[in-house]
Amino acid sequence: MRRNSIIQAESRPDEPSGAPIIRLAAFTIFVAIFSPIPSNAYSTYSLASLESNGTVVGTAVTDGTPPPGTNMNHTAYATATLTSPKGRKATGSMQGTNTTHAEALLSFDPTDTGDYLEASTHTVYCPCMGYFIHNAPSQASVPVPTFNVAYSSYIPVDHVSGPTGCSVGLHSVLSMIYMGDALRNTYRTTESIQITPDGQNSSGFYQNTGNTRNYGYGSPANGSTLSQADEDGVALDCYLWNNAGQAIPAFSYDVSYPYSFQGQVHYSGAASNPLESLSPPITWDMRTVVDETNPSAPTAYVNYNHTCYPAHQIKVNGTVVYSYTPPENDLAYIAACLSQLNAKITGQTSSVQVPPQ
Amino acid sequence: MHHNQSLTARAIFLIIAVVSPGHLLAQTNPKAIPSLQEFYQRLVEHYNPSSLPSEEERMRVMHQAQAAPAEEISRALPWIFTALAHQDDQVKLVACAALLAISLRPDSAALLRAHIKPIGDLLVSPNERLQGIGVEILGYLKPLPPPEAAAPMLAFLKRTDANTTAQAGVAGFLMKYAPDNPENVGAVLNFLDRPLDTQARIQALQALGTQPVTDPNIIDRVVAALDDRNSRTRFAAAEVLPRMGRRALLQAQPELERLAEDPDQPDDVKEIARKALEGLTQSR
Numbered sequence: 001m002r003r004n005s006i007i008q009a010e011s012r013p014d015e016p017s018g019a020p021i022i023r024l025a026a027f028t029i030f031v032a033i034f035s036p037i038p039s040n041a042y043s044t045y046s047l048a049s050l051e052s053n054g055t056v057v058g059t060a061v062t063d064g065t066p067p068p069g070t071n072m073n074h075t076a077y078a079t080a081t082l083t084s085p086k087g088r089k090a091t092g093s094m095q096g097t098n099t100t101h102a103e104a105l106l107s108f109d110p111t112d113t114g115d116y117l118e119a120s121t122h123t124v125y126c127p128c129m130g131y132f133i134h135n136a137p138s139q140a141s142v143p144v145p146t147f148n149v150a151y152s153s154y155i156p157v158d159h160v161s162g163p164t165g166c167s168v169g170l171h172s173v174l175s176m177i178y179m180g181d182a183l184r185n186t187y188r189t190t191e192s193i194q195i196t197p198d199g200q201n202s203s204g205f206y207q208n209t210g211n212t213r214n215y216g217y218g219s220p221a222n223g224s225t226l227s228q229a230d231e232d233g234v235a236l237d238c239y240l241w242n243n244a245g246q247a248i249p250a251f252s253y254d255v256s257y258p259y260s261f262q263g264q265v266h267y268s269g270a271a272s273n274p275l276e277s278l279s280p281p282i283t284w285d286m287r288t289v290v291d292e293t294n295p296s297a298p299t300a301y302v303n304y305n306h307t308c309y310p311a312h313q314i315k316v317n318g319t320v321v322y323s324y325t326p327p328e329n330d331l332a333y334i335a336a337c338l339s340q341l342n343a344k345i346t347g348q349t350s351s352v353q354v355p356p357q
Numbered sequence: 358m359h360h361n362q363s364l365t366a367r368a369i370f371l372i373i374a375v376v377s378p379g380h381l382l383a384q385t386n387p388k389a390i391p392s393l394q395e396f397y398q399r400l401v402e403h404y405n406p407s408s409l410p411s412e413e414e415r416m417r418v419m420h421q422a423q424a425a426p427a428e429e430i431s432r433a434l435p436w437i438f439t440a441l442a443h444q445d446d447q448v449k450l451v452a453c454a455a456l457l458a459i460s461l462r463p464d465s466a467a468l469l470r471a472h473i474k475p476i477g478d479l480l481v482s483p484n485e486r487l488q489g490i491g492v493e494i495l496g497y498l499k500p501l502p503p504p505e506a507a508a509p510m511l512a513f514l515k516r517t518d519a520n521t522t523a524q525a526g527v528a529g530f531l532m533k534y535a536p537d538n539p540e541n542v543g544a545v546l547n548f549l550d551r552p553l554d555t556q557a558r559i560q561a562l563q564a565l566g567t568q569p570v571t572d573p574n575i576i577d578r579v580v581a582a583l584d585d586r587n588s589r590t591r592f593a594a595a596e597v598l599p600r601m602g603r604r605a606l607l608q609a610q611p612e613l614e615r616l617a618e619d620p621d622q623p624d625d626v627k628e629i630a631r632k633a634l635e636g637l638t639q640s641r
Contacts, residue, residue, distance in 0.1 A: 163461055163493070163497045164496075164497060164499075165499060165500065167500070172500075174463045174499050174500060175461075175463075236569075243600065245563075245566070245596065245597075245600060246596055246629075247563070248559045248562075248563065248589055248592055248593040248596065249589070249592075249625075250555065250556070250559055250589035250592075250593075270556065272560065272563065274563050274566065274567075274596070274597070275567055276567065277496070277526045277527075277528075277529025277530050277533065277563075277564035277565075277567045278492055278493050278496040278497070278523075278526040278527075278529070278530060278564075279493075279526075280489060280493070280522070280523075281522075281560075328416075330420075331423075331461050332416070332419040332420055332422075332423050332457075332458045332461065333416065333419075335419075335457050335458070335461060335493070336415070336416060336419060336454065336457070339453075339457060339486075339489060339490050339493055340486060341415065341450060341453060341454050341457065341490065342412055342415075342416070343412060
């Protein structure tokens with residue numbers, strides 16, 4: 001797909017420049033009497049487009065062709081200046097008999113996305129009159145949107161019970177509790193990447209897992225939620241905070257562009273509780289399809305397949321496209337989900353409009 | 358006076374007992390929630406592969422199994438194990454739902470100790486899902502898994518045709534509950550020496566890191582994983598070493614230092630190696 005944006009400048013030449021006022025007045029009369037072309041006949045415009053490899057092209061077109069039947073030629077000049085959202089610039093100038101076009105190119109930069117602006121200048125030299133006619137500059141822009149596709153799984157409550165207990169000295173619990181992610185802005189697992197379907201480009205893949213923390217006798221210290229009062233800093237004593245670990249982030253992703261206006265991000269992975277040797281992993285297999293058929297209103301939808309615990313979410317440029325919250329958070333439900341006694345959650349969302357970035 | 362009051366109370370009780378909606382429901386409503394025993398008895402006596410319990414029904418049974426008095430569980434267990442012995446794996450899975458829930462109860466070891474054999478049989482099932490659930494049931498028994506649970510776990514770990522992810526968990530289980538048994542240690546070492554895929558190797562490292570480990574040969578295998586060609590495996594080895602205890606960290610110190618300073622390592626591997634070394638300083 002080559003996305004174009006044209007803003008046609010008014011085809012009205014500016015006043016000639018650089019001539020003394022008396023000479024200007026004389027020429028004006030000359031033009032009025034002898035000019036073979038009406039002063040508003042030139043065509044000038046700008047064009048900004050996006051190539052399939054992500055290169056942005058700014059084009060300045062100047063058409064100073066005299067009307068048919070005029071036995072003379074003009075010299076047309078065009079200068080294209082393309083500016084990226086981050087301020088990168090490229091310039092190109094051309095001249096030609098009667099018509100010309102100049103191009104300015106900026107290569108794709110995944111960190112420099114947004115609206116690219118082409119600003120063009122157009123000049124026509126009339127040898128008959130011996131002066132330059134400066135036409136009004138023109139502009140065009142083309143968006144190079146990028147999409148951040150982010151997956152995360154999280155425990156949607158303050159804490160949950162684990163399958164095993166601990167016993168050290170006088171402290172003993174039959175089921176340790178695990179810190180959840182609610183109101184903590186944390187996650188169990190995450191994957192994200194930046195894609196630009198127009199440039200068929202992706203960058204910045206990120207994967208990580210959250211800190212896993214379990215607590216023994218006496219927690220939660222305030223009777224309801226885990227707090228600073230539970231963080232005694234003494235490990236493996238089965239009293240208040242007991243142990244911490246991090247699940248191994250060894251997840252997969254692939255990005256494809258089946259169409260020039262579409263990018264697909266496929267995430268899959270598994271992660272198990274690093275503090276429980278027998279706990280099966282949470283798993284996910286999520287395909288997010290970002291569609292730019294309408295460039296001003298891109299959409300996204302998700303094909304999802306994941307364990308029924310914990311919560312799973314996909315955001316595109318910060319907009320939630322898919323969100324699953326488990327109906328229960330008790331130990332039996334968690335065990336049934338992770339051991340896959342309960343079926344995985346599968347399906348496809350409807351399309352959601354997402355903001356371009 | 359007292360006699361009259363007593364008669365009145367009896368009359369009221371009788372009326373309530375007769376007209377109570379709950380009483381009527383239990384007598385006449387076939388959809389009344391069955392007890393665990395009734396549920397499993399019906400499952401095996403009226404087996405119909407096209408109308409097996411739904412996921413919602415299984416969850417309800419799991420919640421029942423978690424909350425029911427021990428006597429009710431004991432009454433239901435013969436039927437649950439009849440379902441577990443059924444030829445249809447779907448029926449076995451319905452039995453597993455109750456057993457998994459029972460295993461998470463505080464009194465689960467007492468309730469299931471006499472049934473280790475049929476639970477252990479799940480571990481030799483060709484169905485990997487059943488293998489995994491069997492391992493969980495045995496491993497979660499409270500307050501501690503009985504010693505009899507170790508034998509099927511050990512036999513399972515020795516198999517070369519089993520669910521390697523579940524086997525990895527069993528390696529951690531054996532090192533937690535019977536770390537001094539040479540046969541257990543030998544089985545764990547043999548498992549670690551097998552050509553495991555990355556997922557299973559990571560799982561095994563993680564399982565070994567759920568408790569302190571003192572066997573130098575097992576620590577050796579974890580230290581060797583710091584040099585694995587897969588960066589995720591190297592990350593896993595560095596991540597679990599601090600939880601394996603000071604002896605493991607000391608044994609791994611030279612490799613961890615090399616990893617932390619190696620410019621060719623991914624940033625997260627260097628970072629986790631440095632973090633592990635900090636643990637060594639802190640535990641002095």
